[in-house]
Amino acid sequence: MSNLRILLGGVPFGCNNIGDEAILAQVVNIVRESTPAANIIVSTGEQKTTAEWLDVETCPLHSSFSGNERDNTAFFDALDSADVFIWSGATGLSDYPNAALNCLSEAQNRGLKTIVFCTGMNDTFNPAHFKLNSGLKKSLFDIIKQTSGGKLDLTTRYECRKEQDVRTRLKEILDRCDLVINRDFPSKLELMKSNLSKQPIVAADPAIALPLVAPTAALWGDSMMEVLESGSKLIGVCISSQQKINQLDAFASWLDGLVDTYQAKIVFIPMNPITDFKLMSQIREAMFHRSQSIIASGSVKPSSVAGLASKMDVVISSRLHLLIFAAISSTPCIGIGRGSKVTNFLSEFGFCTAGDTDNIKFEYLEKEVRKILLEKDAYKEVADLVRESMLIRLEHGVAALKNCLTLA
Known part of the structure; x- marks a missing residue:
């Protein structure tokens, strides 16, 4: 039987964010300790650097992040070769929800086991994607609101509809995941506003267990x-x-x-x-x-x-x-x-x-x-x-992940 192949994706990795790279390094360590024989692939914007640093295989970011549709060929090839897809990192489900859900959905359509590991949720979705702040549509909606004496607020309706659509999609796709873990209790409460069928596990941000290197x-x-x-x-x-x-x-x-x-x-x-x-x-x-x-x-x-x-x-x-x-x-x-x-x-x-x-x-x-x-x-x-409390929660999350990977 061939070794388990696990593809790691996230918020997006390899884009000059030291915090995101801390999460990635810790998730790689956790997966490696949980399933020592597994082959790990990381979806990242810095393929060569990440491969050398973490001793992993790499593939490009999904085009939802890179903006380059040609990257999807290699990303989908990595998905096709994998048994498990793990989405992890920061507040990706609120900052880039559609990108995360696109990746998870593609993995589920291929029959992969899908896991959301130690993600956070802000109390609002990314304003850059869910607020109508400028442009022709915004100008038109403002005119309609003004001429209706404030009674017809199409901007608010539009923004509410976008949020409801993504919450519907969050429920649909996360309900199909094999495991969902949040990094803190407020994130769990925010995610449950999408009416998930199962309560997520609460762990902690993996970076809290990062080893320190003394300055020189x-x-x-x-x-x-x-x-x-x-x-x-x-x-x-x-x-x-x-x-x-x-x-x-x-x-x-x-x-x-x-x-x-x-x-x-x-x-x-x-x-x-x-x-x-x-x-x-x-x-x-x-x-x-x-x-x-x-x-x-x-x-x-x-x-x-x-x-x-x-x-x-x-x-x-x-x-x-x-x-x-x-x-x-x-x-x-x-x-x-x-x-x-x-x-x-x-x-x-x-x-x-x-x-x-x-x-x-x-x-x-x-x-x-x-x-x-x-x-x-x-x-x-x-x-x-x-x-200490965070580390205990993280241990519980890691145990759930290990159990899920063992059954893969």
């Missing part, structure tokens, strides 16, 4: 090591380029205040080494004390970035996975909201976000930084317990 000059350069060894308070920062902050100058000024008050050094940690790096550069350039800051540039391996985060006294981020990286080492973190995923994660610690990228609550930020620097040990006690 070879990974990050001599300048970074000087900062890490300076004895100063270190404030790790990442603002996602996917949703830029409206108060860039005010945020830069607030970071200057941390330098003045705590003699701190600001360590910008881009979670997208291209687009986040560009935004971090803009924030740094707006700082008066930019000489007391540095932008991490070097390794893009998740374990190395998590190791860097572990050296911070506090991490401030609108990127969920930098907060998760901080939690691995119980490093105190403060979230700036960007969708419900940051809120959901922090709620497990009993914390709130410091506003969102549209309206940062600077007073709350200041209060939390001061509290953390004064009571770091107390924070770590809470963080240790929360991470």
